[in-house]
Amino acid sequence: MIKITKFGGSSVANAQQFTKVKNIIEADPARKFVVVSASGREHKDDNKVTDLLYLIEAHLKYSVDYLSLFQLIEERFLTIKKDLNLQYPIEKDLEELKGQLSKSMSTDYLVSRGEYLTAKLMAEYLGFPFVDAKDIITFHYDGKIDFDATKYRLDGFMKNHDRFVMPGFYGALPDGMIKTMSRGGSDITGSILARILNADMYENWTDVSGILMADPRIVHHPKRIDKITYSELRELSYMGASVLHEEAIFPVKEKNIPINILNTNHPEEGGTIIVEEDDGESGEMITGIAGKKNFTVVAIYKNHMSDEVGIIRRALEVFENYRVNIEHIPSGIDSFSIVVSGDEVNDVIYDIVSDIKRACNPDSIKVIDHIALIATVGRKMMYKPGMSGKIFSVLGENDINIRMIAQGSDEINIVVGVEDKDFEKTIDAIYHSFVKD
CATH class of the missing domain: 3.30.2130.10 (VC0802-like)
Structure with a gap:
């Protein structure tokens, strides 16, 4: 059995969350292909690394000092490394990135570094090979995914590896230039890999135990949706009710690969399964x-x-x-x-x-x-x-x-x-x- 596991920013926000990810991976030998987002918020008043990188880009554009923002990013990754006793020389990567910062720097390259650095640390922590998304995920020049080229590159990597950690959210154009997806694009990366690897399941790990039937800010303790079809999810997502990037549906939908939305903090609670069709008799009249x-x-x-x-x-x-x-x-x-x-x-x-x-x-x-x-x-x-x-x-x-x-x-x-x-x-x-x- 093959499972693609994607972990969102809250799942990799600090060393404690990294430990939860490792426990999840080690609990199931089918979880051999891991996609990570950039390190997210540790608490509601914290900053996402990707947001900080976008802020740095804006500061560069208007010639405003950005060093305090960059220091926050450095502290995040260095703390994770220290707390987990990792050996990867992430200090060199951070120093190199700092030296590259300029107005002419590619925005896509800059904001992709959150996923890149997070994946580097996660790969060492899990003991998995690291594969850079720019070497696998390939875009056409019109911004659409080139599935044939992506499959060719992934097949080449898989000749020598049976597992990996990959950063989400970005890939590369045919000329090698890094290109990012829209925000939340790590969901799409996982979906692309699930399709190419003919996965049996695409697990999307986040900070909620599946999709709720209604907004909990409006309905007190709404029920969780146990199973939902792609079409239903599309309708609800369009109205704003989603914990999954809506573009992540299409790559797996064509091959009828189910998606499971799960909670990194409470894996025992189960989640929401997203499928092509469901003729089950049980359940609520409305989804x-x-x-x-x-x-x-x-x-x-x-x-x-x-x-x-x-x-x-x-x-x-x-x-x-x-x-x-x-x-x-x-x-x-x-x-x-x-x-x-x-x-x-x-x-x-x-x-x-x-x-x-x-x-x-x-x-x-x-x-x-x-x-x-x-x-x-x-x-x-x-x-x-x-x-x-x-x-x-x-x-x-x-x-x-x-x-x-x-x-x-x-x-x-x-x-x-x-x-x-x-x-x-x-x-x-x-x-x-x-x-x-």
């Missing part, structure tokens, strides 16, 4: 609830609109011209609404409305601000008649006014729009109406 605030709805009404070809396209082109992403497009016979992030249109909404009037000649157009979208997600909902009606009834009983309704064609999610002030109340009401105690 999870998530949402976001501060959307803007542009509602367009025109008599006999159903007889007019292209009106929605013309309206969408206006938003495209302003480079605004569309969230939802609920529609009726003579009307349709375009839902967008309020932050994206705050400064241009009146220009957009003016352009829509010229392009579509509507009878009326209305802008509704401060709308929250809440998605109720569940693969079993399609088999339960009246789910939408029950949700609407529950919200009515709680004096929550529904301003918008949308449902995906695959019937695994029902989205309602309510006023921002009713956001928390809506999530709490839906959760306690559908989830068994």
